[in-house]
Amino acid sequence: MSAEPPTQEVQNLKIENGDVKTEAPGTPPSKEASAVTFEENFKVFAKFGDPKSDGKQITLSNSDKWMKQAKVIDGKKITTTDTGIYFKKLKSQKVAIVDYKKFxxxxxxxxxxxxxxxxxKLAGCGPPGHHGLGSVKVTSTVDRLTDTSKFTGTHKQRFDETGKGKGIAGRKDLPDTSGYVSGYKNKDTFEKEKP
Structure with missing residues (x-):
């Protein structure tokens, strides 16, 4: 017989920089949620997409990305319109963490x-990223549509026998500028023939 760990009856509380973080009763604190604070996530999301940013100020766009990832913006109770209205009250394009808390x-x-x-929610949502999309499944339809050996007409001319694209040569009809055409005279021979 294995002994089960007793369930936790009180809420887990964590106090960071004056903010009280609570977790659901009966669940152990998650590593990701307890390892990252609100302030650390603020800095990471403030830098997201802007390599010149020092992480001390956040834009409305990055704030909305953060809130969507944390599921604060749900489209019903809180929307991007709401965040835009209250963010614009700060009369600044970028705000520091003190003003962001007021917001x-x-x-x-x-x-x-x-x-x-x-x-x-903002502290526990993890780093910014691209979430929710799985890997692309290759199906028989995708294989059939990307098989260059079955292409016809002008599309067939865009690929060589191995299926590799020819680039610009496959899209444009480039003239042959090798030099030989009927009636062509070399410049040097033309000048020699002049008396």
Missing amino acids: LEDLAKNKKVEVVEIKN
């Missing part, structure tokens, strides 16, 4: 959501 408080108050809940 979150204003948004939460007006949308009747707890600020702690929003910050927890």
Whole structure:
């Protein structure tokens, strides 16, 4: 008989920089959620897509990406229109973390959501990235449509026998400029014939 670990009856609390983070009862704190703070995620998302950024200020665009990934923006309770309205009240294109917290408080108050809940979601969403898409499955349809040996007409001329594309030579009819045409006279011989 194996002994099961006892279930946790109280909520896990974590206090970071004055913010209280709560986790659901009965679940151990996740490594990813406990390892990354709200401030660290702010810095990472502020830098996302802008190599010149130092991570001290975030734009509305990056804020919306962060909120969508954290599922704060759900399209029903909180939308990108809402975030745009409350972000523009700060009268700046980029805001520091202090102003960003004011933005979150204003948004939460007006949308009747707890600020702690929003910050927890933002802290636990992980690094910015491309989520939700799996690998592309190669099916018989894809194989059939990409088989260059079955191409006809002008499309057939765009590929060589091995299926490799010819590049510009396969798309344009390039003239032969090798030099030989009927009636062609070499410049040197033409000048020699002049008396």
